[in-house]
Amino acid sequence: MNASLLCLALSSSYAGMLALCLGTERHWKQLAAAAPLSLRAWCRPLGVLLLLLALLLSLQIWPASMALVGWLGMLSLCGLVLLLLLPYAPRLALGLPLLGVLLAPVFMLG
Amino acid sequence: MSNPVSKTSVVWPSTLGRIVLAVAGGYLFTYGFTAALARLLPLERVDALIGATLLSFAVYSGFVLWVFARPLRNALWALPVTLLLLLIGFGPQWLGGVQG
Amino acid sequence: MSRQPSLTQSMSALHTWAGLVLGWLLFAIFLTGTLAVFDRELTWWMQPELQDRQVDQASAVQVAQRWLAANQRDASAWNIGLPTARDPSLSVSAGEQRRGQRTLIDAESGEQITPRETAGGSFFFRFHYTLHMPRFLGIWVVGFAAMAMLVAIISGIIIHKKIFKDFFTFRPVKGQRSWLDGHNASAVLLLPFHLMITYTGLVIFFLIYMPAATDALYGGDRDALLRELRPDAQQQQGARRGEGGRPSREVQTASAAMLPLDHFITLGEAHYGAGMLSSLSVAQPGRVNARVEVRPLLGSRLELTKGEALAFNAITGELLRAPPPTRTSLLVQKVMAGLHFAQFGGYPMRWLYFICGLVSSAMIASGLVLYTVKRRRQSAAQGVWLRQVEWLNLACVGGLMLACVALLWANRLLPADLAEREGWELRVFFGAWLAALLHARLRAPLRGWLEQLAASAVLLLGLPLLDLLTALAVPDRIRLGVDLTGLGLGALLALAAWKVSTRPTATVRAARRAPAAMAEVQS
Known part of the structure; x- marks a missing residue:
C-alpha cells in the first residue's frame, strides 16, 4: 500500500514540476511548440494543484510534519529528474507521469 | 569579464583583513549578539538561551556576507557594536557577580 | 587602493573561495554523511556471520530472557538490544550498560554468535562529524566547514541572477557552460535540503559551537543548564545508580517472580508503535525491586528521542515513569537535530535523504571541477x-x-x-x-x-x-x-x-x- 502511494506521490510531484516547467516560455517552446499557446496559461495553476495533490498523498504515507519533509524532498528530486531528461529524452520527460500512474497499481499486488 | 592576472597570487592586505574580520570578528560579534539576545529575550532562562543560540548561526553567516559586501572601513564599525553587545550580555555578570 | 567591487563581484569571489577551500572538506563530510544514512545496513552487511531470523520483538525478548536467566542469573542488571528492521541482530549484556561489550545471540536458538570485528557503517558516521580527528578538534573543523557552506549557499543565491529563468536549464556537452548548469541546477533544485541539512548539522552541537548564552546566563555552568533542561534526567540517573549502575552494597533483596518480558514489549509498543522499540533493560532482575526500562527506536517521532525511556515495575507491570513532555524551545532544537539525523519516516524517507545526499555531494564536486574547467581556458x-x-x-x-x-x-x-x-x-x-x-x-x-x-x-x-x-x-x-x-x-x-x-x-x-x-x- 505504502509503495503504491509513494509511486503516486512521486508521479504527482513530477507532473507538477513538469507543468510548472511547461509554464515557462523557454521550455514551452522546447517541448510543446505544436500545442496552442493559450494552453500555456493553465500550466502554472495546474502545476500548483498537482504539487498540492502530492502533498496530500504524502500525508497518507507519513504523519504530518514528516510528510512535509518528504514532500519537499520529492519535489527537489523530481525537479532534478526532469532537468536531466529534458536535454536527453524530452518525450520520456513528458510521458513519465503516465508511466508512474500505470506502475502504482502494480505495487498494490505486491 | 575575467581578469587574467590572478587576484590570488598576491593576497591583498584588505582581503586578508576581511577574512580575519569575518571569521574571528564574526565569531566575537555573534558571541556578543547571542549573549545580549539571551539576556534581553523576555523568556525563561533556558528558553532564551536555546532561542538565541539557535539563531546564532544565521547571525554569523549574515555578518560574514556583510563584511565582504561593504567597503572595509564600513565593516570596521562591527568592532564597537560588538563591544556594546558584549556589555549587554555580560555587563550584569562583570558588575554584580554571577547569578547561577 | 582598488575601487569597491559590486555586490555580485564580491559575493562571487566569496562564493568561489569559501567553496573551493572548504569544498574538499565539505565533499568528505557530505559523502560520508550520505553513507551514514545506511550505517546500520552497512554494519549488517559487514558482519555476514549474522543472520536475519525474522522474529518479532516479543519472541526475541523471550529468547534473550532465557539466555540471561541461564547465564547471568545474579547480575545486577540485564540489557537487551532488540532486533529491528534495520538491524535484525539480538544482543544481550549484563551489569552496567557498556557499549561494545554486548553478546550477540541468535534470535531463534539463543546460541551465541561471534561476528567479525569491523569498523562498520558507524565508521562513516563518525568520520562525517569528526573527519577522523580527535573528537573535539574534528567537531570544530566540521563546524567551520558547515559555516562556510552556509556562506557559500547564500552568496550563491545572491550571484545567481537567472535563478528562476534557469530553473530547469541544463545544456550538456558545452564544456564550462554544462558544468555551471549542473552546479546551479543541483544547488537550486535541492536548496531546501542544503539549507536544512547544513543548519541542522550546526544545531546538533549548538551549545559547543556557541556557548555565549550559557556563559552569560549560567556563568558557563553547563551542569546547571542541563539540570534545568532535563529535570527528569537526574531522576533517571539516580534510579539507575541505586538499582543497577554501580555495584550495590545493599544486601541482596528477596527474589520475586517477574512478569515475562514480552509483556513489557507489548506495553512499550502501545506507547511507541509496533516494532518501534530499540532496547529493553532490567535492573535487579528476579528481585523484589526489579525495574524494566524500554527504549524507543529513534524515528517514531521527528524529534530526536535519544535517552528517553519508559520505566515499569517488573513484578506488577505498573508504569513508573513516562518521558515528560519536552519544553517547546528544547523541542524545536530536538526536531532540528532530528531532521539532520534522519532516523524518522521509515525506508522511503531514508532513501530520499540518501539520494539528496548523493546529489549534494555531486553538487560540491561539480563546483570544484567548475573552478578548474573555467581556468583551464585562461592563460598559463x-x-x-x-x-x-x-x-x-x-x-x-x-x-x-x-x-x-x-x-x-x-x-x-x-x-x-x-x-x-x-x-x-x-x-x-x-x-x-x-x-x-x-x-x-x-x-x-x-x-x-x-x-x-x-x-x-x-x-x-x-x-x-x-x-x-x-x-x-x-x-x-x-x-x-x-x-x-x-x-x-x-x-x-x-x-x-x-x-x-x-x-x-x-x-x-x-x-x-x-x-x-x-x-x-x-x-
Whole structure:
C-alpha cells in the first residue's frame, strides 16, 4: 500500500514540476511548440494543484510534519529528474507521469 | 569579464583583513549578539538561551556576507557594536557577580 | 587602493573561495554523511556471520530472557538490544550498560554468535562529524566547514541572477557552460535540503559551537543548564545508580517472580508503535525491586528521542515513569537535530535523504571541477595554482570514493579472525586514499579522473559478486539492498568514466574554438 502511494506521490510531484516547467516560455517552446499557446496559461495553476495533490498523498504515507519533509524532498528530486531528461529524452520527460500512474497499481499486488 | 592576472597570487592586505574580520570578528560579534539576545529575550532562562543560540548561526553567516559586501572601513564599525553587545550580555555578570 | 567591487563581484569571489577551500572538506563530510544514512545496513552487511531470523520483538525478548536467566542469573542488571528492521541482530549484556561489550545471540536458538570485528557503517558516521580527528578538534573543523557552506549557499543565491529563468536549464556537452548548469541546477533544485541539512548539522552541537548564552546566563555552568533542561534526567540517573549502575552494597533483596518480558514489549509498543522499540533493560532482575526500562527506536517521532525511556515495575507491570513532555524551545532544537539525523519516516524517507545526499555531494564536486574547467581556458599565468587544485580535486573526490568502497572490499577479504581487524580495515581505507592521492599527483588530470572513476566503478559493480562469494549464507533483504545500491552507483560512475574518456583532446577543442574566435574578431 505504502509503495503504491509513494509511486503516486512521486508521479504527482513530477507532473507538477513538469507543468510548472511547461509554464515557462523557454521550455514551452522546447517541448510543446505544436500545442496552442493559450494552453500555456493553465500550466502554472495546474502545476500548483498537482504539487498540492502530492502533498496530500504524502500525508497518507507519513504523519504530518514528516510528510512535509518528504514532500519537499520529492519535489527537489523530481525537479532534478526532469532537468536531466529534458536535454536527453524530452518525450520520456513528458510521458513519465503516465508511466508512474500505470506502475502504482502494480505495487498494490505486491 | 575575467581578469587574467590572478587576484590570488598576491593576497591583498584588505582581503586578508576581511577574512580575519569575518571569521574571528564574526565569531566575537555573534558571541556578543547571542549573549545580549539571551539576556534581553523576555523568556525563561533556558528558553532564551536555546532561542538565541539557535539563531546564532544565521547571525554569523549574515555578518560574514556583510563584511565582504561593504567597503572595509564600513565593516570596521562591527568592532564597537560588538563591544556594546558584549556589555549587554555580560555587563550584569562583570558588575554584580554571577547569578547561577 | 582598488575601487569597491559590486555586490555580485564580491559575493562571487566569496562564493568561489569559501567553496573551493572548504569544498574538499565539505565533499568528505557530505559523502560520508550520505553513507551514514545506511550505517546500520552497512554494519549488517559487514558482519555476514549474522543472520536475519525474522522474529518479532516479543519472541526475541523471550529468547534473550532465557539466555540471561541461564547465564547471568545474579547480575545486577540485564540489557537487551532488540532486533529491528534495520538491524535484525539480538544482543544481550549484563551489569552496567557498556557499549561494545554486548553478546550477540541468535534470535531463534539463543546460541551465541561471534561476528567479525569491523569498523562498520558507524565508521562513516563518525568520520562525517569528526573527519577522523580527535573528537573535539574534528567537531570544530566540521563546524567551520558547515559555516562556510552556509556562506557559500547564500552568496550563491545572491550571484545567481537567472535563478528562476534557469530553473530547469541544463545544456550538456558545452564544456564550462554544462558544468555551471549542473552546479546551479543541483544547488537550486535541492536548496531546501542544503539549507536544512547544513543548519541542522550546526544545531546538533549548538551549545559547543556557541556557548555565549550559557556563559552569560549560567556563568558557563553547563551542569546547571542541563539540570534545568532535563529535570527528569537526574531522576533517571539516580534510579539507575541505586538499582543497577554501580555495584550495590545493599544486601541482596528477596527474589520475586517477574512478569515475562514480552509483556513489557507489548506495553512499550502501545506507547511507541509496533516494532518501534530499540532496547529493553532490567535492573535487579528476579528481585523484589526489579525495574524494566524500554527504549524507543529513534524515528517514531521527528524529534530526536535519544535517552528517553519508559520505566515499569517488573513484578506488577505498573508504569513508573513516562518521558515528560519536552519544553517547546528544547523541542524545536530536538526536531532540528532530528531532521539532520534522519532516523524518522521509515525506508522511503531514508532513501530520499540518501539520494539528496548523493546529489549534494555531486553538487560540491561539480563546483570544484567548475573552478578548474573555467581556468583551464585562461592563460598559463595560473598554471601552478591550477595544477594544485586539479590534483587536490581528484584526490579528495575520486580518492575518497575509492577509499569508501575499498573499505567494503577489505571487510570481506581480510580474514575474519584477524587480530585488530578493525584497525586493519581502516588501514586499507586510508591506504587506498593515500594511493589515490599519489596517483592524482602523478597523472594528468583527465587520465587520473578516468582511472580513478573506473577503479571505483569496477569495485562497486563487483560488490554483489563479492558478497555472494564471501558471505556465509544467501544474501538477505538488507545485504541485497547494499549490493544492488552498489551496482547502481557503480553503473553511474562507469558512465562518468566513459564520459571522461570520450572527451575530445585539447587540440580538438582548440580547433573548435578557432572558428568561433575568428567570428568574434570579424564582428
